[in-house]
Amino acid sequence: MRGDRDKDPVLRFHGAAHGVTGSCYEIGTSRARILVDCGLFQGSKSERELNYGAFPFAPEAIDAVILTHAHIDHSGLLQKLVKQGFSGPIHTTRATIDLCSVMLPDAAHIQEMEVEQLNRRNVQRGRQPVEPIYRQEDAAACMSLFRALEYCEWTTIAEGLRARLWNAGHLLGSASVELEIDRDDAPLRIIFSSDIGPDHKLLQADPEGPAGFDYLICESTYGDRDRPDFSPEQRRSQLGEIVRGAAEANGPLIVPSFAVERTQELLVDLYLLMESGDVPTAPIFVDSPLATRASAIFERHADEIEQGNVLRQALNSRELRFTETVEQSKAINRLNGFFVVIAASGMCDAGRIRHHLKANLWRRNATVMMAGFQVQGSLGRILLDGARRVRTQGEEVEVKARIRLFDLYSGHADAGELVAWVKARTPVKQVVFLTHGEEGGLGGLREKLTGIMPYDKIIMPRLDDAFQLSPRGCLPIDVNEPRRLRPEKIARLDWHNDLSKLLLEISEAVGAAADERGRAAIVRRMRRALEDSDA
Template sequence: MATITCYGAAQEVTGSCHLLHTDNLSILFDCGLHQGGRVRRHLEADPFKFNPAAIDAVVLSHAHLDHSGRLPALVHEGFNGPIYCTHATAQLLPVMLHDAFSLYQSDLKRLNRKHQRQGKPLISERYSYEDIQTVLTLCKPKAFKEPFTINKHINVTLFDAGHILGSAITKATFTERGASKTLVYSGDLGKHDTLLMNDPQVLEHADVVMMEGTYGDRDHRDLTDTLSQFKSILNEAYQRKGNALLPAFAVGRTQELLLYLGKLQHSGELDDWTIFLDSPMAIEVTRIYDQWLTTLDCEGMESLSDGDATLLKNFISSLHLTIEPEHSMAINNIRNRALIIAGSGMCTGGRITHHIRHRIWDKRNTIIFVGYQAQGTPGRALVDGVKSIRLFGEDLQVNASVETLGGFSAHAGQQELVNWLANFKPKPRVLLVHGEADALDVLSEQIWQQLDICSEIPFPGQMLAF
């Protein structure tokens, strides 16, 4: 009998990792980092609860680190099978993994210096640069809607999930003991009617649907209202002669933000802001997005450009790209009306933490969160209204305004999730993952009320047979 075991993103939002075991194969859907603290904490503390060498293949839904970040550790511990993903995900993956490794090494060096001073044993790396290179050689890119077979036992097709560039819904069909079974794993589903991404594709048949529920307890604000709120927040910050800080994920959120800002500028509603994209990683990722613009929705972009503009070229006249560290530090000398987009999106590291350190104490400034903030992150603490926050060993007063724009989320809201699920006929068995427990409980109740489906919420490590 086939089983699915949820080793991550079970009653939590990050660390996606789900193992499908059949009579013939063991396939891992995603292999992601837990986020909510420094990357190295989880790499040190969380050994795999299965044998990586026994996994036949990985199907990767998309490149975000909470879905891909542990692939090098998986390889280091014996995995040597194919990693299936879309072509765009294969392009984004080296950027994500190399950046994460750099942060991991820095954290590990810092921790080992502390261990040396305390006479504790040093901690060795859980994986190496060579393991990252192996991950990249194992990638087998596939196009959307292009069926492929894994070891002649399971047929898989990837569909556009509309979350970020290359994000995929996975449909896996196999025969076991004479019966055909189909599992659909949603990955992260995007919102409808965004300016950049396509709507998530609709599927209609599955025996089991494993669906995310990040925002299972709420619907997002209408995009028109969100843009109006964004404009109002920026205008207030501008009138206060302050600066605006936008913590943003390098993949997905940054590119959407650039499109929204371009829309405001071209309608004369952006005021006289100087915009800084202060993230080498986000700049590199946006160049990859620019290669794929013709496959994306890009609603309204043609009317805002001369036809050959990209997100980084001739689209926002006041956009400055800062790559070198000294250029990033120079932004701190700008006293007002600098709009700074930088990572990380949850303020767990990266250049945004330096900007927050220099600006958070000043009531003229504004911090604008445009994405989900996981529990335990500085971003979540700020959204929850803390009066002081500790960064770089220093307690900082939170005097800056803190705003949240939920309408810019790259995840489907509650009703969009229910509507996507409603397309499956007959009613499938439903497993809810990738969401905090309370949000999944609310989503489960809505699914019962609207679709008459009793969904299940697996706990970490739970094995479910089907």
């Protein structure tokens, strides 16, 4: 009879499955249960509603968490986990702890602020108030559970499970997780890629890791595309073209940007472009309290990152202005001429960037530069897809600004780099699981990996899928239906996106009607359609 140490562990995919947010993986053995990441869902309203629902596990039954890095789609539900009963250690790198010390309270502040605004509207509409997912006291309680790990050093995470971290090259403090699970014969070896950084990233070294695993879990955000091989100088030159175009239009350059890493990379290149005279000198506003605090952490860790000295110079540039208060933020849009605003969030769905978009999307002399991946259903993706009118903060805005995509700062490896990373981890004896990707990225990477792994050994799990892992292979486990969200609803436009589009179309049709009679006719047709739907 097999002993307890030989019982096969179960791997469950609680997020980032056929989507790029909500990263959360559970490993369960006969003696322990741990999570790798516990991230926030972003994108469509249907996906964001998962953040409010119950976890698909009992938080108090989780023994420990390993956090790969500080980005909110990997860390943003840790506060909720603690609020609902988790009290074990959260293991991660020192730099990630420093970043989480500002990012998690900021996420809680945004939760409280946005729910307060929503509840004011709910009172006016006669609706019931709602509660935030978590509050700032939950973030404080969460931070008390963090435990620092060093790269490349083995640590016992729970009974029968040990882990070590490898630099993933994605973000300050980011890590891939190597996991060993004790068995009577030989340990089962698993590696979670987390988000893998591209080669030659501005502030981070290239990703690292060992070889030879039973199972590999790999991200696939850009699994279907190869970016041009730009050097830092070539990338800076391309950025200069967009900046000069914005200056020639004599209007603002608005950059939705992730507050952590992306903002700091942009500041380095803007500083170098202005110092060299390649672009006109202009004020650069970092309008994000989180980005301000994160920049201070980057400066503190400058000796650990590439281009650290240049980053220090950029952060102390005479052109750079950090804004704190809402009043300072609003005052920016009273300026005339050319200036740069960098504000979160990077996908335009939260934070101060929405205020800047509302104030500038209708201006022909404004330029909006998307500096990274835009998830399906986000305002950023809708703008990139060519929307002429959008709804933001409950208001309609016509889009006349020039919308640009500049994706050369991506923190994610492209298809060729992902294939090279997987190949460097081989041999993989059993299965490669592809996660953290939309349909195109998943399918594209699966095709590219078939030269390394048999096609049937590359699995693309769905949300809440579970697999029993052994040294001889993995078996899918039946999942209770219905699932938290049907697979076809993930990384798709949903009813809320459709409703926003419909309201804009109705507004346009009514506005285009020739006279009062025409407008009344449109309203009557809408009423009949609603009555027919109730019948």
